[in-house]
Amino acid sequence: MRQSNLYVILFSIGLTVVFGGALSLTSVGLKPLQDKQVELDTKKKILGAVMDISTIEDPNEILRIYDKRVKSVVVDINGKEVTTDQKGNPVVAEKVNIQKNYKYDPQERMYPVFTFLDESGEIEAYIFPTFGAGLWDWISGYVAFGQDLNTVKGVAFDHKGETPGLGARITEPTVQQRYVGKKIYNDQGELVSVSMVKGEGNANLSQHQVDGMSGATITGKGVNAMLENYLECYSAFIEKTKSQKTASL
């Protein structure tokens, strides 16, 4: 009986129902918790680009700091603020899916901009999300600039599937620290971005170069391409904000 076709078919159906049911129950049941974790992770990364949050253990504390000190807008490629999407729903910067947006044409993407306020409510830093391809999978990051919108204040990179100890080192503070103080515009006011050079321990780096990670040149190139592409897309917003600032002075 155990070998009959009918038994095999019925067994397969039963198995599918039981296992599939168990999996979908877990998935649905855990969804709210998972969404919260993703939200917390995003906010942690945004804050991580401008301040040291590694000592804060309590997730609620992070959310509290975020709510108090971070303001966000969404802009399009021309630097114009976007408040509603094509269907007319309001756009929330934290909810914009960068990974999904990356697939669209740069003209159609939405670009969230996060501003980090100091204690008195003045803008202390601008944070832009970036997204691109690494060696094995996607990489993403948040790049923070000072008030001049030129000097890098900090970066927070993230990756999926890069090799630990090699490409995955882009998430380590020692590597990310190398970006701090670098500039993305040259003296002529042209956007040149910041690029990671090949190899580690390089001397005489310019203000647009950072030391590389030995053994992870391709991931480094991916980071370079990601920064270059996304900063290009944000350049309209950057120019606009800069000119507004000079006008108000």
Next chain:
Amino acid sequence: MSEEIAEISEESAVAAIAKEPSEPLLSKRRKRIVSDPLNEDNPITVQVLGICSALAVTVQFKPTMIMSIAVIFVIVFSNLITSVMRNIIPNRIRIIVQLAIIATLVTLVSEVLKAYSYDMYKILGAYVGLIITNCIVMGRLEAFAMANKPYDSILDGFGSGFGYAWIILVVAFFRELLGGGTVFIGTPLEFDVYGSLGGLLGTSLQTNGLMVDSIGAFILLGVIIWIQRTKNGYVEH
């Protein structure tokens, strides 16, 4: 007459079952089920299974540890489930059933991690798929759980899981030390060996890039197999 014989034999069979004392929870045989895979019948060094993940995940200690825990969990529970179901699984589709059990457990692990420990989930993400294709898990289901009782199967799962774990942890320890110059990075025991040693000696020590590559894992695994076989005299026939 024939009925009588049947009755007697049935009686003695019942008596035999009733008389036989139940095996102690940790009898000699059961201890061997757990201890054999740790050394003499190690899944990696002797059976040469699970090599793919041993090469891929052992660059650093921390992800290797997470991988070990996940594999032990999956192997124990898939062994248990398969063993419980072993009498109703149709022989012709048993491999698919085993795969379904493993894949379900692995997906459960990653879903729970995503909800409760998102950072861990991000590190594990790349490796979860590797557990599904880990030959050791499937090998144990096919070779042991399909023919043994649930409790023995759990023990077998622990044995094989720990046998796998200690080998990859040793490999990861040395790969991280030689390739990155640190030990236990990302854990509370984190220590920059090359950095402090270089500071003591007044020079900077160069790490070995070969160890970060899979080749480094191959070399280390070879050395472990060499030492092990020299000690226990295992010879391949």
